[in-house]
Amino acid sequence: MNDHLNEDLLEMRHITKSFARMVANDDVSFSIKKGEIRAILGENGAGKSTLMNVLYGLYKKDAGTIIWKGQELNVESPAEAIKAGIGMIHQHFQLVEKFTVLENIILGLKEGKFIELPLDQAEKKVMALSETYGLNIRPKVRVEDLTVGEQQRVEIVKALYRESDLLIMDEPTAVLTPQEVHSLFEVLNKLRAEGKSIIFISHKLPEVLELCDSISIMRDGRMIQTLKNEPGLDSRTLASLMVGRSIDLNITKPPCKPGEVVLSLQGVSADPVAESSGVKNVTLDIHRGEIVGIAGVDGNGQTDLSELIMGLRKASGGRMEFLGQDITHSDTKQMRNLPIGYIPADRNHAAVVLDFSIRMNTALNHPDRKPYGSRFLMDFKNIAQITDRKMEEFNVSATGSDELVGNLSGGNQQKVVLAREVGEKVDLIIAVYPTRGLDIDATNFVYETMLKAREQGTAILYISTELEEILTLSDRIGVLYEGELVGILPGENAEVEKIGLLMAGERVK
Amino acid sequence: MIKKERMVKKEKKSFLMVLLDFSPIIGAVLGLLIGSLFVMLWGVSPVTFFKELFKGAFGSTLAIGSTLNRATPLLIIGAGTAIAFRAGANNIGQEGQLFVGGIAAGAVALLMPSLPKGLSVPMILVVAMLFGMVFSGIAVLFRVLKGVNELLTTLLLNYVGTLLLSALVNGPMASSEIVSYPQTDTFGSQFLLKYWPNFGYLHSGIFIALAIILLTGYYLWLTPGGMRLRMTGLSPLAARTSGNNPTKIFVWSMLISGGLCAVAGAVEVIGCNDCLRQEFGSNLGFDGLAVALLGNTNPFGVLPAGVFFGALRTGMQAMQRSTGIPSVILDLIKGSIMVFIMGGAALKLYIESNAKKKVAKAGEKAHTEAVEASAGTGSPELQEASQGGEEK
Incomplete structure (x- = not known):
């Protein structure tokens, strides 16, 4: 490895980033060469996104250094990262739907005069990029009329237009059809051939094995291992590294x-x-x-x-x-x-009414049935008693059963939901x-x-x-x-x- | 494992947030203060202004009656509007619905002149309710079928209602006698509400208004149906998840709201007039909307708010007679009150959304923290085993 150190496009050394008491990135080191596609594999919450956000200037690292093209780089914001040549394509595209492709690409760039946009010039450059990498860009079409796959290619051109040497792609295939995945891979292969580097964040093993040169596996905020994608490397090995043990x-x-x-x-x-x-x-x-x-x-x-x-x-x-x-x-x-008993995924919007008291939230499903009330009158005395009892039983911390659920912590809100949904058999x-x-x-x-x-x-x-x-x-x-x-x-x-x-x-x- | 101690912490509300809870009252006071400063242009001191205003509105039985007379339609519209707003339905078509209710009163009185005394008024109220429901139903149809925001449709339907009334009293419903103002024939006496000239022409419609306030208040705050309606307004997804149909609740709240606003129009026509006149209650609809907001979209809050607006109008008219200040200052005061209430609501939303963002961030952190922590509680053997597995 040491022989090739000078070839590294990017090197992140001993990156540590913590939130409050939790360490999201614990002494993570990572490097990528010019013309390399590197996968970062890991489960939800393994620290992949945190690492990338540190690199892209969205988070400030607590410790560690970033070496970019042989020099130390301190990015404070995405704007600085972009300027340095680091592009990121988020899972949710950052495009203005009502604008054309071309307008989206030059949006935010300080080129040309205040009123006169250098559209012709930009279009030539975009078409040249599109040609080189086989992106099939239609610059005059509005983004809202594009398929998801096309929108993603617009994001790629956007990054290339800003002369990015490194593309960070956050789960790029999550929103694509299999055909679109195929054409994305073709584009990425061309980018690699032209010497661009790509960080490919994913948890889909077959795709990673198909596309990437090397694979870094993260778990619990730590970099577990980096493997070369050689024949013989199989999904089973990757899966066990990614998941760890129960x-x-x-x-x-x-x-x-x-x-x-x-x-x-x-x-x-x-x-x-x-x-x-x-x-x-x-x-x-x-x-x-x-x-x-x-x-x-x-x-x-x-x-x-x-x-x-x-x-x-x-x-x-x-x-x-x-x-x-x-x-x-x-x-x-x-x-x-x-x-x-149903505990929905979206607690804040589906499971509780934040502007209702704990009592009303307890009676939420059956306010018209005993013991909460009858068709024409709710039994507030009973509801209060039942709620008090359930709060005791489920250990809900609140000033009282008339407190608004919106004022409770997430854990206490969930206890209110549990008490309601599974409090009775x-x-x-x-x-x-x-x-x-x-x-x-x-x-x-x-x-x-x-x-x-x-x-x-x-x-x-x-x-x-x-x-x-x-x-x-x-x-x-x-x-x-x-x-x-x-x-x-x-x-x-x-x-x-x-x-x-x-x-x-x-x-x- | 779960400790049996209850950590009870009461988060202290900031002084500003406490103040904002009372923004309708503060808005009313500030609006009045602005009005009192403005009248200084006519050489009237603020003290005189408040004294005259109060005297004009509550100084005699005549004044009190007159205040309640003006409050009557506002109370009904305010309660009707509260029903819609609490369900998250933005009905601002009060003015049009009011006129449609007036048309209903005219239609019943003129088409069924032989209706007996006991049936006449109830018939008018029922038909007005139905007319109002159909009228607001147009907005409901647009919303449910095409997703057009009811804010827009009800606003535009105001013009439809106004012009419909104008067309009718100038055409098919116009009086058979020659009169100077567009109006219908006089209604039969059994269609008119009892009124008391010595008590500021207060009419028995006030009892209808109070009954509606009581009913809507009871429904919204004490019944399961009302709770579900409010739940839909606050969180449609939670309403759906707990087994309700938010669309159905939206539809019914809009219909009832439109129906009640129309009842207000009918009551105004048969309480204060003896026939249907063009623009019989201009601006009552918009004032009613203001009353609903001033009353915090709560029927029990609408009661004082409606009386306050009634008092403002009566008091300002009296003041015009005694001091010569034009009563249009009234609109200035009403406008200022609305601006203050809206401003207060906007400020509150701003502060709350900022606070929520902070809470959401803290929540995300706590989650990742929990995951990390749970990963760290593994037994040493298992950890070692997994480490060993990685080395391979």
């Missing part, structure tokens, strides 16, 4: 005694909406006293599946049964009345990302609540992107990939590598 959360879990089937999904599907992947032909039975964990990378149909079951989305095929009763086309109200719990944004105590409280419900014979569908908690809690583990249930494995001594492969889109027999 973590013992000091939670004792009595053996699973599955009872009758509570929820039965028989080949159900839901059409994709917007950027979600929909649900494709999912078959799954969940029994009493069993936690079925659903693992998967974010955006692979997790919310779609939960919303489909809860009647928030229409089923486009298949059949769903709840204790033998057909619920395929039940609406949310009917599902609520079964009752089902239910037959089925559907929990989506229930520990998201919670501190360690609140997270443990969620686990305990789930295990307690499991003991009482509740069937639990536990959806999470944190593999550790799936491994800790689940009796069986299903993996969602692009809306498909690509595998169901036993939770006992789960094969972590296999789960990692499935999550990354590898087919495993």
Whole structure:
């Protein structure tokens, strides 16, 4: 390595970045050569984005040095990074929809006079770039009329126009169709041939193996290993490095005694909406006293599946049964009345009303039913009593049950949701990302609540992107990939590598 | 593992935020102060201004009656508007809906002149309600089918309502006698509300207004339906997730709101007039909207706000007689009050969104922290095992 040190385009040495008490990047070193495509692999929260944001000037590093083209570089803002020749293409494109491609490309550049934009000149340059790299840019078209793939190419041209030597691409294939992925790879290969360097952030193993020269793996804020992409390197090795091992959360879990089937999904599907992947032909039975964990990378149909079951989305095929009763086309109200405990992914907007008190949030689902009230009058005295009792039981910290939920911490908000959804015995719990944004105590409280419900014979569908908690809690583990249930494995001594492969889109027999 | 201690911390509200909670009241006071400074141009001292204003509005039974007379339609519109606003439906078509209600009163009185006494007034109220619902229903259709913002459609429907009334009283509904002003024939006496000339021509419509205030207030704050309506206004997604249909709630709140504003128009016509006149209650709709905001879109807040606006109008008219100050100063005061209330609301939103951004950032940190921390609690053996695995 040392022989080639002078060839390094970029070297990041011992980068450390922490937020409050948490270390997001712990002594991370990283380097990339001219004309290299480097993958950074890692799970959600492994520290990939933090590292890139430090490089791009969005975060200020606590320690470490960045060497760029042989000289020390201190970037304070993205503008300085761009000036130095570092371009970043975010997952969500930074384009003005109502502007044309050309206008978007020169937006923010201080060229030409105040009124007179150097459009002709710019167009020539853009077309030249488009030609060189096979980007197929249509400069006069408005961005809103472009496909996602084309928009991404506009972002690439934008970076090239600013004479970037290094492109950071944050999960560029997440929003693309397979065909678009193919043409993106062609473009990236051409860029590499022209001597540009690319940092390719991803957690899709097949793509990384297809495209990249070398692969750096991050986990828990640390750089674990950098591997050359040589023949013989397989997904299995990468997956095990990326996922690590299951973590013992000091939670004792009595053996699973599955009872009758509570929820039965028989080949159900839901059409994709917007950027979600929909649900494709999912078959799954969940029994009493069993936690079925659903693992998967974010955006692979997790919310779609939960919303489909809860009647928030229409089923486009298949059949769903709840204790033998057909619920395929039940609406949310009917599902609520079964009752089902539902912990939605979007706590702030879907699970609670921030401007309502804890009491009103406790009565949220059934204000017209006993014990919360009747059709024409809510029983405020009863609601207050029940809320006080539940707050005691679920250890909610607040000045009182009349405090607005918006004033509570995330953990306490989630406890209010738990108290409402699973405070009474239910037959089925559907929990989506229930520990998201919670501190360690609140997270443990969620686990305990789930295990307690499991003991009482509740069937639990536990959806999470944190593999550790799936491994800790689940009796069986299903993996969602692009809306498909690509595998169901036993939770006992789960094969972590296999789960990692499935999550990354590898087919495993 | 979970400690049984409850950390109770009351976050202290800043003085400014406490003040902003009272922005309607502060706005009203500041608006009056501006008015009192303005009248100095006529050589009237602020003290005289306040004294005369109060005397004109509450100085005698006549004045009090007159104040309540002016407050009556505002109370009904204010309550109706509160229903829409609480559901997150931006109905600002009060003026048009008011006129449509007036048309309903005229239609019933003129087309069914033989209606018996016990049925006449209820019939007018019911038909006005229906007319108002149909009228605001136009905006609802645009919104539900085409996604057109109801703010725009209801605003434009105000012109439709105004011109519709104008066309009718100048055409098909015009009086058979020759009169100097566009109006209909006089209604049968059984269609008119009882009124008390000695009490500032206050009419029995005030009881209808109070009943509506009570009903809407009860509905919004004490019933499950009202809670769901408010929930929809605050968070449509939460409403949907907990098993409600936000679209249905939006539709009904808009319809009821339009219906009540129309009832206000009908009550004004049969309480203060004996026939339907062109522009019988000009600006009442907009004043009603202002009353709803001044009353914090709460029917029980609308009650004092409506009386306050009624008092302003009566007081200013009295002042014009006694001091010669033109009563259009009234609009200046009303306008200032609205600017202060809106300004207060905007400032509050700004402060809150800033605070929320901070909370959201802290939340993200806490999350990553939790993940990191949980990763660190693994037993040494496991950690070692995983380290070993990496070396391979």
